[in-house]
Structure formats: structure tokens, C-alpha cells
Amino acid sequence: MxxxxxxxxxxxxxxxxxxxxxxxxxxxxxxxxxxxxxxxxxxxDLLPPGSYDNHPLAHPIALPASELLGDPAPTRAWLATREGTPTAVLLPATAKGYEGPIHLLLAIRPDGRLLATKVLGHRETAGIGDRIEPARSAWLKIFADASLAGHPEAEWRVKADKGEFDQIAGATITSRAVVSAVQHALQYFDGHRQILLRSPSP
Missing domain, CATH: 1.20.5 (Single alpha-helices involved in coiled-coils or other helix-helix interfaces)
Known part of the structure; x- marks a missing residue:
């Protein structure tokens, strides 16, 4: 060659x-x-189509560790806006479930009403506690439109404890944990509106 x-x-x-x-x-x-x-x-996917025109995940809001959010470590939230006006805050929360932590994500309107809730991860018992998953049941929809103003303190319990919210049959501990976590997350939102609803820098 x-x-x-x-x-x-x-x-x-x-x-x-x-x-x-x-x-x-x-x-x-x-x-x-x-x-x-x-x-x-x-x-x-918790946010209705057309309800925002920004990129919420591009500018996370750093949050310090808080007992109300159930997380011992700093976390972050995200703000959705439309034409510069806040439409929802995505706020993570952690519940103390029967088998371990239940990681939740809440979409909260600026007026403090809950838009939607989803489970990001959990280790609850298959066939019982895992009915917190939307694919297993519609139980999380009981929180739609819930707010601190619309539900006095005593109502933030499952019906088995003389509260307002249905529990999942056979999974009362899991249900209690989620109800408590949602209430505490709304309390956190209520006390930190100024930080959470401030539009992030582009």
C-alpha cells in the first residue's frame, strides 16, 4: 500500500x-x-393548559428547610405566570406515611386555593396505601379548591377523626398523613406569599 x-x-x-x-x-x-x-x-401537568406562558422550571425559588413542608433539607418551588401575572405556585411537601415519606407536589392559586395535588413518590403498601396514586384512585381530588379560609382548623382531619376529608378505606394512617401535609403546605404558602409570588428575574 x-x-x-x-x-x-x-x-x-x-x-x-x-x-x-x-x-x-x-x-x-x-x-x-x-x-x-x-x-x-x-x-x-398539574397546571391547566394555557394557564401559564413562562417556563416555571427555569427559575426555581429556593426555600429554606421547613417543618411545615415536612422536609429537613432546603427545597424549591416554582412560579407559573401568564403575561407576568402569577397564576400558580408549585410547592413540594412531604408527608410521614405508614411505610415512609410520601413526596407530594401541590399547585396553589395566588389566592391560596389548591388547584391540584399529585404524588411524586412513596413506599406505601401496595393495594392499600398506594391508592393515593391518581392511577389507582381519584382520592387526591378531594383537595381540589381546598383552602385554609374555606376549611377551619378543626376540619383538616379525615372523617374518621371527625374532620372534613374522606379517608382511603384501609389506609387511614396514609390518609391522615396526606391531609396533614396538604394543610401544612397551605399554611407555608400563606406565610410566604411575598416570596412565592414574586416574579423571578428572566
């Missing part, structure tokens, strides 16, 4: 390597973008 052939093969190998590197970088970027989109859908 002469020198010209070797040079041609080296050039071809270099081109192939460059194509492989470019393809890998493109695929990595697409995978990252798809992962980010999935993360956004998991958090933003």
Missing part, C-alpha cells in the same frame, strides 16, 4: 470519527432535551 492510499485511509478514518462524535453529541443533546421535557411534564 503506497503513501497516497494510507493518507486517504487516514482521512477517511478521521471523517468517520468526526461523524461518530457529532452523531453522539447530537443524540446526547436530544436525550437530555427529552429527559428535561419529561421532567417538566411530570411537574407541570
Amino acid at each position: 503506497n503513501g497516497r492510499s494510507l493518507a486517504w485511509l487516514a482521512t477517511l478514518a478521521g471523517l468517520c470519527l468526526a461523524v461518530l462524535i457529532a452523531t453522539s453529541q447530537l443524540l446526547d443533546s436530544r436525550i437530555d432535551a427529552e429527559r428535561q421535557a419529561a421532567d417538566e411534564r411530570a411537574l407541570l
Whole structure:
């Protein structure tokens, strides 16, 4: 094989390597973008379509650790706005479930009314406590439109404890934990409105 052939093969190998590197970088970027989109859908699906026009996850609101949110570590919230006006705050909360922590996400309107609630993670008993999951039951919908103003302190209990909220049959401890966590999260929102509803810098 002469020198010209070797040079041609080296050039071809270099081109192939460059194509492989470019393809890998493109695929990595697409995978990252798809992962980010999935993360956004998991958090933003509590918000009605058209209710916001910003990118809430791009500017998280740093929050200190708080017993009301049930988390011993600092956390963060997200503000949804439309035309610069706050429409909802996404606020995480942790309940002390029967089998361990129950991680929740609440969407709260600026007036303090609960828009929606979802479970991000838990270890509750399969077939019983896991009915807090929307795919297993519609139980979390009992909190829709709930607020501190609309429910006096004594009502923030399950009906088994003479409160306002239904409990999941066979999972009273789980139900109590979630009701308490939702109440405490609304209390946190009520005491931190100025921070939570302040529009973040672009």
C-alpha cells in the first residue's frame, strides 16, 4: 500500500470519527432535551393548559428547610405566570406515611386555593396505601379548591377523626398523613406569599 492510499485511509478514518462524535453529541443533546421535557411534564401537568406562558422550571425559588413542608433539607418551588401575572405556585411537601415519606407536589392559586395535588413518590403498601396514586384512585381530588379560609382548623382531619376529608378505606394512617401535609403546605404558602409570588428575574 503506497503513501497516497494510507493518507486517504487516514482521512477517511478521521471523517468517520468526526461523524461518530457529532452523531453522539447530537443524540446526547436530544436525550437530555427529552429527559428535561419529561421532567417538566411530570411537574407541570398539574397546571391547566394555557394557564401559564413562562417556563416555571427555569427559575426555581429556593426555600429554606421547613417543618411545615415536612422536609429537613432546603427545597424549591416554582412560579407559573401568564403575561407576568402569577397564576400558580408549585410547592413540594412531604408527608410521614405508614411505610415512609410520601413526596407530594401541590399547585396553589395566588389566592391560596389548591388547584391540584399529585404524588411524586412513596413506599406505601401496595393495594392499600398506594391508592393515593391518581392511577389507582381519584382520592387526591378531594383537595381540589381546598383552602385554609374555606376549611377551619378543626376540619383538616379525615372523617374518621371527625374532620372534613374522606379517608382511603384501609389506609387511614396514609390518609391522615396526606391531609396533614396538604394543610401544612397551605399554611407555608400563606406565610410566604411575598416570596412565592414574586416574579423571578428572566
